[in-house]
Amino acid sequence: MSVNLSDAMDWQAFFRDQALVCDDDRLRLFYETGCVAPQTPLSETPFIALDFETTGLDADKDEIISIGAVPFDLNRIRVREARHWLLKPRRKLTEESVVIHGITHSAINEAPDLESVLGSLLEAIAGRVVVVHYRYIEREFLDAGLQRRLGEGIRFPLVDTMELEALLHRKGFSKFCNRVLGRKLTSIRLADSRSRYSLPHYAQHDALVDAIATAELLQAQIRHRYRPHTPISYLWL
Amino acid sequence: MEAEQIEIAGFLAQYPPFNDLPKEAVQEVACQVEISYYRAGTDIFKFGDEIHELCVIRSGAVEIYRRNGELYNRLSEGDLFGQLGMLMNNRVRLPARTLEDSLIYFIPENVFTELCDRFESFAYFVEMDDNSRLSHAVSSQNASNDLMISKVTALFSRGPVALDESATIREAAQKMTEEGVSSLLIMRRNPEDEGPEELLAGIITDRDLRTRVVATGIDLDTSVTEVMTRNPVTLDDDAYAFEAMLTMLRYNLHHLPILDNQRPIGVLATSDIVRYESQSSLHLVSTILRQNSVEELAMLQPQVNACFVRLVNEDANSHMIGSAMSVIGRTFKQRLLELAEEKLGPPPIPYCFLALGSMARDEQLVITDQDNALILDNRYQPEKHGDYFEELAAFVSDALNTCGYSYCTGLIMATNPRWRKTRDEWEACFADWIDNPDPEALLNCSIFFDLDGVWGKTEWADQLNTYIVRKTRRSPYFLACLARNALSRTPPLGFFKSFVMEQDGQHRKSINLKRRGTAPTADLIRVHALAVGSRAQNSFERLDDVIKADILPKGRETDLRDALEFISMVRIRHQAQDLEAGREPDNRIEPEDLSDFERRNLKEAFQVLSNSQRFLKFRYPYTRK
Numbered sequence: 126m127s128v129n130l131s132d133a134m135d136w137q138a139f140f141r142d143q144a145l146v147c148d149d150d151r152l153r154l155f156y157e158t159g160c161v162a163p164q165t166p167l168s169e170t171p172f173i174a175l176d177f178e179t180t181g182l183d184a185d186k187d188e189i190i191s192i193g194a195v196p197f198d199l200n201r202i203r204v205r206e207a208r209h210w211l212l213k214p215r216r217k218l219t220e221e222s223v224v225i226h227g228i229t230h231s232a233i234n235e236a237p238d239l240e241s242v243l244g245s246l247l248e249a250i251a252g253r254v255v256v257v258h259y260r261y262i263e264r265e266f267l268d269a270g271l272q273r274r275l276g277e278g279i280r281f282p283l284v285d286t287m288e289l290e291a292l293l294h295r296k297g298f299s300k301f302c303n304r305v306l307g308r309k310l311t312s313i314r315l316a317d318s319r320s321r322y323s324l325p326h327y328a329q330h331d332a333l334v335d336a337i338a339t340a341e342l343l344q345a346q347i348r349h350r351y352r353p354h355t356p357i358s359y360l361w362l
Numbered sequence: 363m364e365a366e367q368i369e370i371a372g373f374l375a376q377y378p379p380f381n382d383l384p385k386e387a388v389q390e391v392a393c394q395v396e397i398s399y400y401r402a403g404t405d406i407f408k409f410g411d412e413i414h415e416l417c418v419i420r421s422g423a424v425e426i427y428r429r430n431g432e433l434y435n436r437l438s439e440g441d442l443f444g445q446l447g448m449l450m451n452n453r454v455r456l457p458a459r460t461l462e463d464s465l466i467y468f469i470p471e472n473v474f475t476e477l478c479d480r481f482e483s484f485a486y487f488v489e490m491d492d493n494s495r496l497s498h499a500v501s502s503q504n505a506s507n508d509l510m511i512s513k514v515t516a517l518f519s520r521g522p523v524a525l526d527e528s529a530t531i532r533e534a535a536q537k538m539t540e541e542g543v544s545s546l547l548i549m550r551r552n553p554e555d556e557g558p559e560e561l562l563a564g565i566i567t568d569r570d571l572r573t574r575v576v577a578t579g580i581d582l583d584t585s586v587t588e589v590m591t592r593n594p595v596t597l598d599d600d601a602y603a604f605e606a607m608l609t610m611l612r613y614n615l616h617h618l619p620i621l622d623n624q625r626p627i628g629v630l631a632t633s634d635i636v637r638y639e640s641q642s643s644l645h646l647v648s649t650i651l652r653q654n655s656v657e658e659l660a661m662l663q664p665q666v667n668a669c670f671v672r673l674v675n676e677d678a679n680s681h682m683i684g685s686a687m688s689v690i691g692r693t694f695k696q697r698l699l700e701l702a703e704e705k706l707g708p709p710p711i712p713y714c715f716l717a718l719g720s721m722a723r724d725e726q727l728v729i730t731d732q733d734n735a736l737i738l739d740n741r742y743q744p745e746k747h748g749d750y751f752e753e754l755a756a757f758v759s760d761a762l763n764t765c766g767y768s769y770c771t772g773l774i775m776a777t778n779p780r781w782r783k784t785r786d787e788w789e790a791c792f793a794d795w796i797d798n799p800d801p802e803a804l805l806n807c808s809i810f811f812d813l814d815g816v817w818g819k820t821e822w823a824d825q826l827n828t829y830i831v832r833k834t835r836r837s838p839y840f841l842a843c844l845a846r847n848a849l850s851r852t853p854p855l856g857f858f859k860s861f862v863m864e865q866d867g868q869h870r871k872s873i874n875l876k877r878r879g880t881a882p883t884a885d886l887i888r889v890h891a892l893a894v895g896s897r898a899q900n901s902f903e904r905l906d907d908v909i910k911a912d913i914l915p916k917g918r919e920t921d922l923r924d925a926l927e928f929i930s931m932v933r934i935r936h937q938a939q940d941l942e943a944g945r946e947p948d949n950r951i952e953p954e955d956l957s958d959f960e961r962r963n964l965k966e967a968f969q970v971l972s973n974s975q976r977f978l979k980f981r982y983p984y985t986r987k
Contacts, residue, residue: 323464348400
């Protein structure tokens with residue numbers, strides 16, 4: 126199975142163009158830092174794992190309430206430089222989401238708006254390849270959140286560790302085998318994917334723990350299934 | 363601003379040395395780590411690499427090698443490595459490679475150094491190598507027991523009450539009443555110019571007044587020396603409380619004079635010890651001696667188990683527990699032999715009943731079979747005396763089986779005619795084993811070389827022991843064979859959460875701690891002890907003699923003691939847990955039932971045993987016969 130996921134997009138050109146057309150200074154700075162060259166080997170690619178917690182699943186209505194971010198490369202996950210932001214959503218929190226995230230109303234009420242941490246967030250991810258588990262949340266919520274605040278969105282290349290698992294377990298020949306044999310789909314949720322690589326089970330779940338968990342998962346996936354000199358464009362979306 | 367790392371901190375806080383640090387300090391460490399994932403079989407460090415981080419295994423397993431490529435250790439979740447390199451010019455001394463897919467936390471050097479500076483316990487942990495950590499584990503485990511750390515002098519408050527040997531029985535009784543004591547020391551003048559003016563001649567107790575005075579109706583104006591116990595067992599004032607307890611148990615004493623340079627400074631009574639040890643083992647010994655039939659004795663078995671469990675719960679060490687259980691076993695034998703002689707009549711010729719193996723070593727535990735034998739007087743004539751000793755042996759052996767000391771499957775029992783020999787025959791038999799150490803002889807040596815007389819002419823056992831020690835010491839070939847035999851049972855390499863790792867890399871579900879731990883350690887110590895001419899029987903006492911003889915590698919002398927103590931205590935604790943839970947106790951241990959502390963230290967203890975076995979091979983090389 127060789128699906129090259131990177132053909133579709135010239136990210137470097139896209140970043141250069143956006144740097145010229147965008148209005149917000151913070152966004153311009155982000156795009157000006159540039160995108161990692163597509164031929165950069167995985168062993169030299171600077172990554173940052175991101176995880177969001179949100180008030181719901183609809184990017185158009187729901188909002189981000191916390192962001193965990195940890196920079197890493199193939200060799201080391203730098204916990205020292207990890208960041209964790211709580212955010213105050215523009216929509217009110219429902220009781221249900223409070224239970225899910227374990228974040229209290231008072232903590233949220235004292236938190237800043239996404240807009241006021243945007244500078245730090247974009248600075249953290251600038252020049253790095255963003256890594257997430259299930260790309261639709263992080264990419265769409267950030268884009269939609271910025272649209273609402275700045276009137277312009279954001280796009281950047283992503284490595285999706287869930288997609289990498291799906292490629293292995295749910296597509297092509299193995300999917301065919303599973304269907305023929307009537308097997309259940311292999312779970313590609315974060316915790317289940319991690320256990321396939323003997324990564325430890327984490328009891329805590331917040332944006333930061335999940336960001337670290339995602340970074341560990343990508344290291345494991347690369348160590349098992351790719352080579353250090355594989356170009357980053359082979360993995361990003 | 364650093365983000366809080368609850369998950370990482372929570373993990374670190376479970377394992378030493380982080381579990382001893384304040385929460386905030388662990389949180390600070392957690393914020394500084396770097397993480398890396400390694401596939402199985404990947405080098406983390408090679409020899410001589412520069413190292414600036416302390417490594418903690420978050421998940422997986424890592425193997426540490428010696429420079430020559432030999433495996434040194436296997437580490438698992440929560441274990442540290444790299445500290446040695448950090449402390450030694452930042453160069454890797456012992457290369458590390460992953461055995462399984464592993465996630466490693468790296469703690470930067472500046473954080474490591476700061477922790478060493480701020481927390482003594484942390485510095486202590488990382489600066490000690492594995493074996494000294496084991497010794498720490500053993501000592502912190504024993505520190506909680508008062509009997510272990512108290513000197514015998516701490517147990518009594520008043521000086522001794524004494525009278526000169528010229529006193530009468532009446533005067534003695536009056537003195538005891540005036541002073542309100544239950545024992546009185548009888549002194550005599552020291553005829554020598556050196557030493558104290560008076561020496562201890564004997565002791566008289568309330569019980570003596572009852573049994574030797576009132577019951578016999580002796581004239582009260584008779585000299586007290588007629589009814590006192592002459593030359594009583596005593597103990598020096600630098601002894602520990604537990605030694606006093608063992609002495610009182612062993613000789614079934616209620617009063618033990620304590621001497622400072624031959625001068626009595628006090629008398630220890632059973633009641634003084636009872637405050638420390640809840641009386642169980644002392645009490646049980648006298649109960650055994652009061653029973654009048656095999657059936658009555660057999661009913662005491664639950665009390666024997668209860669006594670064992672209590673000693674364990676009171677944090678007694680393995681030497682104390684082993685001695686107490688051996689004394690109890692020995693007392694059963696003594697009482698049974700008394701009963702046998704009552705039933706069969708007095709013996710036609712003198713004999714000595716021998717205890718062998720763990721009982722002789724004072725290392726008996728709860729599940730144990732009976733290893734015993736008989737030494738007969740040289741005048742023994744099979745046709746004349748054979749039946750008596752056959753019946754005597756059968757009576758004792760059957761009764762012991764009824765009392766919970768099951769028959770020896772190897773038939774090492776006095777019921778086996780092979781093991782009823784005259785004094786001369788025994789000497790010839792040992793001489794033959796020593797001169798012709800074939801496999802069977804070597805197997806017998808590991809049982810018969812630990813022997814103790816429990817009844818009858820017990821001095822014969824001592825004389826036989828002296829003979830054996832003298833003969834083996836002059837037989838390097840025999841010692842080499844015995845040494846090789848002692849290497850036949852090896853320890854496993856390590857314990858992991860759910861399996862035991864064998865030296866060939868195999869995983870096992872459980873391990874027999876006796877067969878793979880305490881027994882090979884006792885075998886190994888026996889070889890050294892025989893080589894240095896030690897007459898001690900107990901492994902710890904033998905080891906003391908071996909250490910004094912200065913034949914063990916420098917700086918490593920006490921490792922083996924700590925290792926034996928730790929393995930024994932794990933074995934003992936698990937047997938006690940089985941008894942408390944109403945299960946049949948055994949020697950098998952499943953790693954899942956062990957605490958992290960036990961797993962970690964067992965691994966280190968086994969490493970000590972393994973190193974000691976290697977040293978044994980080198981110390982007793984094969985020589986020509």
